Amino acid sequence: MIRRTGKLAAAGILAAALSACAVGPDHQRPDQEMGDHYRHAEGWVQVDAAAQAEMARDWWTTFSDARLDGLMAQLLRENLTLREAEARYRQAQAGLRGAQAGLFPTVGSNASATRSGGGDGEAGNRYSLSGNVSWEVDVWGRVRRNVEAGEASAQASAADLAATQLSLQSTLAQTYFRLLSLDAEKRLMEQTITAYERSLQMTENRYQAGVSAQTDVAASLSQLENARAQRLALERQRAVHENALAVLTGRPPSDFSLDETMRLGIVPVVPAGVPSQLLQRRPDIVAAERRVAEANARIGVAQAAWFPSLTLSAQGGYSSGQWAQWLSAPSQFWSLGPALALALFDGGARQASxxxxxxxxxxxxxxxxxxxxTALREVEDYLVSLRVQEQEQATQARALEASRETLRLITNQYEAGMVDYLSVVQAQASALSAERTAISLQADRLVNSVQLITALGGGWDVSLLGQEPETSAP
Structure with a gap:
């Protein structure tokens, strides 16, 4: 027995030494030119690393909006798409544990009691109780490559979860700011309708006094009704955005409402950093890189099929034809030893694999x-959009001021009988368009800020792969 044990130990040591190597290529991240700066970051506010680090995963707090903070908290707790992604992450973790189980021996047991007979009419009993241990020695690294693939897959799934969360948060923030802009436009339309109602009353009075033509009354009424129709369209759009926010926060639209607010929002300063940081901060890039690592490990798994598999096994127990002697020493049996298995011909299946x-x-x-x-393009797009929109907003502010002054002058001239009402209508339409454009530009800048933050990774970092997600399991 001592000699047999020594031989088995020697075989185990030899197998462990052989398993130190693993067939297949080792993973290397694919090369991709990144550039050392963003082309459209010229004139962009640059900050140091410490300030950039302050933009943590709670990036939306930079907008200083308590209602937005509350909606984000509801999204993390209740969003069903996020729960689905979290479940897929747990599924990938279970797959990894299944792959890791291949590194350990399998232990089993068996007990049986049978009765059999032959043509001579005699029958007999057989009682058996046995245990077995089997271990596939990972000589060529097939199991380790499989574990490596499982680890990469689980990490990719964790990055997918982070990307899903960031995408949902970005969608919520963009929807929220669009809703705020609709509130601002609705307030503008209500003020405009009030002004148009006064204009209609004034025009009717002038018509009754014989100062204005009936066409002026018709034009004033048409302008008023058009403004009312636009207000209804804004109410419809707001309801659609409110419903979207309800679903994002995991609630039925009938059970969700958001009061109108007078606040549109302030565009924050977003630190851009350098392009190479995207490799560590964009969860979709990290997920793609981890899938490259998984695919690389699968090559080793496929190549290991060309080599024989080595299995060490041991079995022992009791077997007897009589119940009384079942567990007695003479009924003992045992076996141990290695086994090699190799497919000699498979019709090209292994090479195809x-x-x-x-x-x-x-x-x-x-x-x-x-x-x-794609990530580089997105960052460049949002950088140039924000830079140009800032300049456009400054120009639009001057145009808005000019349109307001024009409307004031034209209204005074109309009341003095110097111009017809068509000139007033045109000036009012121009002023309303300038007001709505100013609101739209501010909303666009807020939305593009969210998009830039998202494109930069939203404060996420590859070091967070090893941490549990912040979402709440169902």
Whole structure:
């Protein structure tokens, strides 16, 4: 027995030494040119690393809006899309644990009692109780590559969860700011309708006094009704945005309402950083890179099929034809030893598996590089949009002031009988358009700020892959 145990130990040591290597290529992140700066960041506010680090995952707090903070908290607790992504992350974690189980031996037991007979009419009993241990020695690294693939898959799933959360938060913030802009436009339309009602009354009085034509009354009434129709359209759009916020926060639209507010929001300063930081801060980029690592590990798993598998097994127990002697020493049996298995011909199945794994790795590498390029484009787009919109807003402010002054002058001239009412209508339409454009530009800047923050990763970092998500499990 001592000699047999020594031989088994020696075999185990040899197997462990052989399993130190693993077939297949080691993972390397695909190269992708990033550039050392953003092209459209010229003139953009630059901040140091400490200030940039302050933009944590609660990035929406930079807008200093308590209602937005509350909606974000509801989203994290109740959003069903987020719960689905979290469940998929737990599924990937379970898959990893399943792959890791292959590193350990399998222990089993068996007990049986049978009665059998032959043609001579004699029958006999057989009682058996046994235990067995089996371990596939990972000589060629198939199991370890499988675990490596499982780890990469779980990390990709964690990054997917972070990307889903960031996308939902971004959608909520954008929807919220659009709703605020609709509130501002609605207030403007109500003020405009009040002014148009006064104009209609004045025009009717002038018509009755014989100073104005009936066409002026018709034009004033048409302008008023058009403004009322636009207000109704704004109410419809606001209801649609409110319903979207309800679903994002996991509530039925009939059970959700958001009071109108006088506040539109202030555009915050968003630190852009440098392009290379996107590789660590964009969860979709990290997820794509982890899938490249998973595909790379699958190549090793496929290549390991070309080599024989080594299994160490041991079995022992009791077997007897009589119940009274079942657990007695003479009824003991045991066996132990290694077993090698190798497929000699498979019609090219193993080579096809390797080729498929290599092609999958190439596809994931291309997808990763495309994800990086898309991320760079998004950041550049939002940087140039915000920079130009800031300039556009300054120009629009001057145009708005001019349109207000024009309307004041034209109204005075009309009351003095110097111009017809058509001139007043045109001036009022121009002023209303300028007012709505100013509101729209401010909303666009807020939305683009959210989009830029999202494109930069929303304060997320690859180091958060090892932490549990903040979402609440159902």
């Amino acid at each position: 390797v080729d498929s794994a290599r092609a999958a790795h190439e596809a994931q590498s291309a997808a990763y590089r495309q994800t990086v390029l």
